Amino acid sequence: MSGDASDGFRVVIAGGGVAGLTLANALEQANVDYVLLERRDEIAPQVGASIGIFPNGARILDQLGAWENVNKLTEVLRVFQNRDGKGNPISKPDRSPQLLDARTGYPPGWGERQNLLRVLHETLKDPSKLHVNKNIVDIQQDADGVQVRCADGTSYSGHLLVGADGVFSKTRSKIWELAEPTQPKLVEADRKCMIAEYNCLFGICHGVDHPAIKAGDANTSYSPGRCALTIASEGGKVYWFAQERLPRTYHLDDIPRYTQADADDFVKRHSDIVLIGGEHPLTLPDLWEKTVTARLVAVEEAKFRLWHWGRIVCAGDSIHKSTPNLGVGGNAAIESVASLANGIKQLADLTRDRQRPLPSLEQVETMLVAYQKERENRANAVVDASGFLARAQNMHGLNRWFVTFLLPHFSEFVPDLMINTIIGAVKLDYLPLPMASLTSTTPFNPTQGDGMRESRLKRAVLxxxxxxxxVAAFIIMNVEPALEWAAALRDGGVLKLPDSNVEIPVIRSFYGLKGFDDFVALVNTFFFSALYDIDAGARQQVISFLTDGMVLLTIWYFEAARRANMLTILEWPALFALLGQLFGIGLIAPIWCFLHYVISPIEKYAALDQRLTNTRTSFASLPAVALFYLFPVYAMLVWPDFTFRQSILFVWQLYPIWMALGKKVFSALLFKDTMDQDKLHNLRKDIPVMKYYLRVAGIASAGVWWWTLASFGFQAMIPSGLPQSAPDLFAFADQFLRWDWAGGFGSSLVWLAYLFWDLSAAGMLREGWFKVVGLGLVSAVLLGPGATMALGWLFREDILATRRHKAALTPESVGRLHGKSI
Known part of the structure; x- marks a missing residue:
């Protein structure tokens, strides 16, 4: 027998791939004894495979001292380009790889898998613990240890066996064998969970000279039932993939294996795949002609539930297997072995003192349970994210609609998928964190990202x-009782001002659309009391109400332009404003606030660039609001020609449309789209303009609030009864607008309180939630709801721009953890 266990805790590693070699390095630096058994005859064979190295894996490699050499051998990704089946762009070139670098401190790269294995091998100080030509044929375990026997007659023993032996893992098969007597249903589910719906021909070619690609370019073509990807490197080297959907879904026992002849047939079958279109198209046969190594494989996907049994545990592809489309499989494997290494070191530390026995089976199992608990959700989320991308790139099912209608407007689709798989990454707890990982714009945070996302349902309930x-606004603001009065006034054609002989014609036709004009004229009558100063208090309430609205609409436009709210309903503030005109802002504002709270949780702002607004549109917000919303309000209230006031009112009733058009014109004529630069280098570009706009709007709102209080007191704003109990139209309109104001701005202030609660829960509100809310209530009384909204929203914006989540790994947080500055 060879390879007997030493006196201390010892690990046997099955497999010398990315997972196995990473674990070997991690255990060596943890001073934990191990032996690694690789079935091939060399540690770093050339099998035609390439691999993406992304920040979650790069940080761990950096901790191990391997990152610098790995980075030298990989091509840094620079541009993503999405294309259709004919190779034509379907979205603008996306420089999101640079964004990933800025967000995490590590540039995403692509290179040969063989080079990564070689660097991991060469990083080891004692490579004698690695053994090749060790095909494991038997595994035995008992309460004290585990023993493996190889085909060459050698055997190795230890206290833990780690199966890093790939998707068809012998170690996992042994776990199933041991677990089946007591967990038959779980084993059965595991045996059925691995599927293959696609195959993939991947290769590496040299000497590709094409004018449309440069080193670092990644081009992906989307087609129904197939897709292709090229990643260009220096010197005409290109890593490429071509994928097709299989005629049916295969499972573990019947997943196909392919030969070189199958690969040749694949190329013939898909000879019409165009990876890059144009005058000089690049086709699959063009790449095949210059390919130096290639391999056709089935694309397995699996989320296994049995990760360990007794002293045997799996890591990497043997427990979570993802498609290659997102390029995250190797990085997920690196994460899993880092998590496992943390637990192994804690166990091994128990044996440092020779007076203590080796960890018991119960202690080993407890550690393995913790390992699976830490990694399972994130690992499964990575499999799901990559599977989703595979189906999108193959335009599988409803994903065809996503690619056709949404992807052209969402070029950062893939990078955002990546960052969600990265941010919550595991690290090696016993090695220092590299400074590069602590000073990025999206700090690593173990409480965020895929597998850790906050429940939208929970937020909806809250x-x-x-x-x-x-609902209260819907009940209280029922206009039906006043419609008869309003119709009578409209149809009568004349408004007689009280206490005077003045008669004002009621305009009934303006736009030349009878039904529409009749409806607008009916709505207009609700404003006549304020329009003609029939009730001075009602007039003042309308002035204050609509001036506050300038703050509300400006905030809605800022939120619409925010990167975190892209491709959500929040991008349509004009829609909510139009609904507010139809049903009352007191009914619509609570809906907007509810949707915002559910759609835009604090985790969306983990990346500082996600807080940023597109300045081209956000800078046009207040000019559009002031010109098309507020200016007509004051004009119609003071215009000397009483009849013309109604004409202005007709125009103002459609202000959401004019405002949206005006914003579009202003943004096109007055401002440039600088988002590509801002998201990398100017993350607070919008803050000064936000402060200026909302301070101006807030000062105007506060000034009108003070004027209203000085003239009429709080009774001008606070509802004094239900509209339905009013004796006439003008009294009804007075109470209706008061309730409209209370619902619209009351819900907005409650929304702000929710947002500050989020900040408090994230450890970003150092001032205390009760203190902030208390000051907000005082401000609402002294300055009015509009000014309070402006101040509160700006305060939150400043926090989002300058403070980090309590669990974010930054120099300050790590320094506090270790009691020193970094």
Whole structure:
């Protein structure tokens, strides 16, 4: 027998791939004894495979001292380009790889798998613990240890066996064998969980000279039932993939294996694949002609539930296997072995003192349970994310609609998928964190990212009070009792001002659309009391109400332009404003606040660039609001020609449309789209303009609030009864607008309180939630709701731009953890 265990804790590693070699390096630096058994005859064979090295894997490699050499041998990705089946661009070139670098401190790269294995091998100080030509044929374990026997007659023993032996893992098969007597259903589910819906021909070619690709370019073509990807490197080297959907879904026992002849047939079958179109198209046969190494494989996907049994545990592809489309499989494997290494070191530390026995089976199992608990959710989320991308790139099912209609407007689709798989990454707890990983714009955070996302349903339940305000507004603001009065006034054609002989014609036709004009004219009558100063208090309430609205609309436009809210309904503030005109802002604002709270949780702002607004549109917000919303309000209230005031009112009723058009024109004529630069180098570009706009709007709102209080007191704003109990139209309109104001701005202030609660829960609100909310209530009384909203929203914006989540790994947080500055 060879390879007997030493006196201390010892690990046997099955497999010398990315997972196995990473674990070997991690255990060596943890001073834990191990032996690694590789079935091939060399540690770093050339099998035609390439691999993406992304920040979650790079950080661990950096901790191990391997990153610098790995980075030298990989091509840094620079541009992503999405293309259709004919090779034509379907979205603008996307420099998101640079964004990933800025966000994490590590540039995403691509290179040969063989080079990564070689660097990991060469990083080891004692490579004598690695053994090749060791095909494991038998595994035995008992309460004290585990023993493996190889085909060459050698055997190795230790206290833990780690199966890093790939998707068809012998170690996992042994786990199933041991678990089946007591967990038959779980084993059966595991045996059925691995599927293959696609195959993939991947290769590396040299001497590709094409004018449309440069080193670092990644081009992906989307087609129904197939897709292709090229990643260009220096010197005409290109890594490429071509994938097709299989005629049926295969499972573990019947997943196909392919030969070189099958690969040749694949190329013939898909000779019409165009990876890059144009005058000089690049086709699959063009690449095949210059390919030096290639391999056709089935694309397995699996999320196994049995990760360990007794003293045997799996890591990497043997427990979580993802498609290659997102390029995250190797990085997920590196993460898993880092998590496992943390637990192994803790166990091994128990044996440092020779007075203590080796860890018991119970202690080993407890550690393995913790390992699976830490990694399972994130690992499964990575498999799901990559599987989703595979189906999108193959335009499988409903994903065809996503690619056709949404992808052209969402060029950062793939990078955002990546960052969600990266941010919550595991690290090696016993090795220092590299400074590069601590000073990025999206700090690593173990409480965020895939597998850790906050439940949208939970947020919806928490925000039910906002919907409660909406329901109350719906009941209270029922206009049906006043419609008869309004119709009579409209149809009568004349408004007689009280206490005077003045008669004002009621305009009934303006746009030349009878039904539409009749409806707008009916709505207009609700404003006549304020328009003609029939009730001075009502007039003042409308002035204050609509001036506050300038703050509300400006905030809605800022939120619409925010990167975190891209491709959500929040991008349509004009829609909510138009609905507010139809049903009352007191009913619609709570809905907007509810949707925002559910859609835009604090985790969306983990990346500082996600807080950023597109300045081209956000800078046009207040000019559009002021010109097309607020200016007509004041004009119609003071215009000397009483009849013309109604004409202005007709125009103002459609202000959401004019405002949206005006914003579009202003943004096109007055401002440039600088988002590509801002998201990398100018993350606070919008802050000064936000402060200026909302301070101006807030000062105007506060000034009108003070004027209203000085003239009429709080009774001008606070509802004094239900509209339905009013004796006439003008009294009804007075109470209706008061309730409209209370619902619209009351819900907005409640929404702000929710947002500050989020900040408090994230450890970003150092001032204390009760203190902030208390000051907000005082401000609402002294300055009015509009100014309070402006101040509160700006304060939150400053926090989002300058403070980090309590679990984010930054120089400050790591320094506090270790009691020293870094």
């Amino acid at each position: 925000a039910l009070s906002l919907l409660g305000i909406c």
